[in-house]
Amino acid sequence: MRLTRLTARGVRNLAPLELLPSPGLNLVLGANGAGKTSLLEAVHLLAYGRSFRGRVRDGLIQTGLGALEVFAEWEEPHDVRRRAGLRHEGQAWTGRLDGEPVQQLGDLCAALAAISFEPGSHALVTAGSEARRRYLDWGLFHVERDGDQAFRLVWRRYARALKQRNALLKQRARSDQLDAWDAELVAAAEQLDRQRSAYVERLQPRLAALSIELVPQLGAGRFEYRPGWRRDQIPLADALLLARERDLATGFTSVGPHRADWRITHEARPAGEALSRGQAKLTALACLLAQAEDFSAQRGHWPVFLLDDLAAELDQAHQQRLLERLRQSGAQVFVTGTQAPAALELETGASAVFHVEHGRVMPLPSPPPP
Numbered sequence: 335m336r337l338t339r340l341t342a343r344g345v346r347n348l349a350p351l352e353l354l355p356s357p358g359l360n361l362v363l364g365a366n367g368a369g370k371t372s373l374l375e376a377v378h379l380l381a382y383g384r385s386f387r388g389r390v391r392d393g394l395i396q397t398g399l400g401a402l403e404v405f406a407e408w409e410e411p412h413d414v415r416r417r418a419g420l421r422h423e424g425q426a427w428t429g430r431l432d433g434e435p436v437q438q439l440g441d442l443c444a445a446l447a448a449i450s451f452e453p454g455s456h457a458l459v460t461a462g463s464e465a466r467r468r469y470l471d472w473g474l475f476h477v478e479r480d481g482d483q484a485f486r487l488v489w490r491r492y493a494r495a496l497k498q499r500n501a502l503l504k505q506r507a508r509s510d511q512l513d514a515w516d517a518e519l520v521a522a523a524e525q526l527d528r529q530r531s532a533y534v535e536r537l538q539p540r541l542a543a544l545s546i547e548l549v550p551q552l553g554a555g556r557f558e559y560r561p562g563w564r565r566d567q568i569p570l571a572d573a574l575l576l577a578r579e580r581d582l583a584t585g586f587t588s589v590g591p592h593r594a595d596w597r598i599t600h601e602a603r604p605a606g607e608a609l610s611r612g613q614a615k616l617t618a619l620a621c622l623l624a625q626a627e628d629f630s631a632q633r634g635h636w637p638v639f640l641l642d643d644l645a646a647e648l649d650q651a652h653q654q655r656l657l658e659r660l661r662q663s664g665a666q667v668f669v670t671g672t673q674a675p676a677a678l679e680l681e682t683g684a685s686a687v688f689h690v691e692h693g694r695v696m697p698l699p700s701p702p703p704p
């Protein structure tokens with residue numbers, strides 16, 4: 335998947351922009367505060383419906399403007415050309431995919447596959463569980479083939495049942511009403527959980543190999559998946575019944591796939607020993623690359639990679655290894671930095687360079703081939 339055109343207006347400090355990226359490595363350079371990360375955020379927004387720097391209402395829309403708009407065109411194998419646009423105004427968003435309005439933001443996000451590695455990425459393995467659930471669901475949303483929307487449908491069915499159950503809990507509804515929604519919740523939950531479990535198992539060998547390569551001192555990494563209830567001891571229907579009194583008191587469903595989580599264990603890391611920040615970063619990178627490899631195995635092409643401030647995130651050897659791997663994969667990559675990462679001099683170099691200054695993004699003449 336390769337972006338061929340990106341336009342954005344109203345994103346942080348960026349002046350209205352039109353970018354024609356290269357299919358290979360795009361280097362985005364500029365001083366601190368110039369707007370480099372904002373450029374990646376614009377792509378990320380289209381691919382995830384959210385920013386990697388918090389909620390849209392926390393400052394993604396340019397001060398003084400009421401709305402932002404991002405539009406992208408991209409190519410997929412077999413000459414498939416697609417386009418998507420997103421507009422955020424106040425609390426509301428509208429989206430278009432291939433010229434048609436979309437009803438669900440998720441449909442838009444499932445179309446464009448981008449993976450971001452940025453200064454906050456270590457949170458995937460160190461912070462709260464929401465990001466880890468989103469990670470699993472990203473994989474499942476994106477490997478659905480056209481015409482097979484099973485995961486999206488199951489996910490929506492579960493989300494709807496959960497919302498209904500929580501509303502009933504808050505009203506302290508009758509048991510028979512809760513019973514009906516428990517049954518609906520369980521039916522969707524079991525499918526959701528089965529798909530997440532299978533996805534994690536499919537990623538295991540890739541994660542093991544990537545973690546040995548990226549953080550050899552820790553040994554092979556392994557996902558330990560937690561479904562959101564003690565599934566090995568009790569069916570979800572019983573867990574919901576057991577939790578009902580507590581849930582009625584809090585007005586919130588305390589067990590189920592919306593509480594799912596995973597963590598990474600490493601062969602050579604004693605249980606309970608925390609990861610350093612650098613190790614957490616590399617472990618998160620191993621997870622993201624495992625996901626990208628799986629995407630490519632299922633879909634036949636790589637997601638777009640957004641690498642924010644790469645030189646500050648990884649040492650030179652890791653930068654070089656990552657860039658070389660992505661180059662070999664044929665992935666389209668965007669790398670930001672105040673200057674070109676040192677690793678690039680040893681590597682094949684960028685295929686396009688953009689300079690960002692006070693929110694203006696300008697292409698620079700292509701560097702000579704190495």
Ligand SMILES: Nc1ncnc2c1ncn2[C@@H]1O[C@H](COP(=O)(O)OP(=O)(O)OP(=O)(O)O)[C@@H](O)[C@H]1O
Nearest residue numbers: 346347365366367368369370371372393395396397
């Ligand atoms: N809502 C907004 N409206 C206008 N400007 C904003 C808004 N939010 C942030 N900015 C400004 O946008 C600029 C761009 O920030 P961004 O993080 O994209 O820069 P950067 O080039 O990645 O910088 P660094 O190298 O320091 O990471 C900052 O100067 C910031 O103050």
